[in-house]
Amino acid sequence: MSDRLSSARPLRIGSLFSGYGGLDLAVEFATGGETVWFSEINDPAARVFAHHWPGVPNLGDISTIDWATVPPIDVLIGGFPCQDVSTVGKGAGLMPGTRSGL
Template sequence: MPDPATDPGGGRGLRVGSLFSGYGGLDLAVEEVFNGQTVWFSEFSPAPARVFAHHWPGVPNLGDITTIDWNEVEPVDVICGGFPCQDVSTVGKRAGLRPGTRSGLWARMAEAIDVLQPEWVVAENVRGLLSATATRPTPEGDDTDGRNPIPATPESATAIEGAAVRGVEPDPWDLGDESARPLRALGAGMSTSGLC
């Protein structure tokens, strides 16, 4: 029997869906690690899409991620993608994960994850994601300002058999354990997708 630590696919190649595919660098790594095969990709820009299609002939490009109905897409075992980093990068304007920003396209990746429920998600981005601000989309009828109204660390995650886990690792980015005000991009990403 295959070892899950060395063969996550359990002897069968995992089906991989690629978002923000570019020329396919992340996909090559994901296919190698997961013994996978890319079955669809989503790339908006024509030039990188042509490069991707050249190296993965016959694999359909779903195109613009903002127009995809994920209920109509073939389920996969792995979703990978490196959503735009310009708005979370420490060398950028730090607009964060807000609707209408390039990095705000993370919400589209989270939507794909939510609908397709893959076993694995491989997301790639810059270190600035840890400290950039975010605004969650506000559900219809909700009058909050989109910031996180609850503690950043759920009570159930703060203790293991009575031992506090908050002090286990130092926090080099000084994000803290209190409610994230403003909501940090990484917290919005994980909470949005249910991958906490």
């Protein structure tokens, strides 16, 4: 095990396009880390995330975050904003200005 992983402090995880937190849960389990902030604009998903990670701040829309004020992390994870490429979505694709184009 590396010195970093055996540190007394858990890895700090930041999460983008977090959804309900499935990826976060897996990464926390695999690394022993803890999610310290997340970024999600879908209200129902953010409520589920907040229920499972009480007190962890939601930074909201990644395009409006002042990154200079965000607490530092060791690991950055992110889901894929798939609404525009999903078969149940509007088919907007990966073009600039779309959610999936982020």
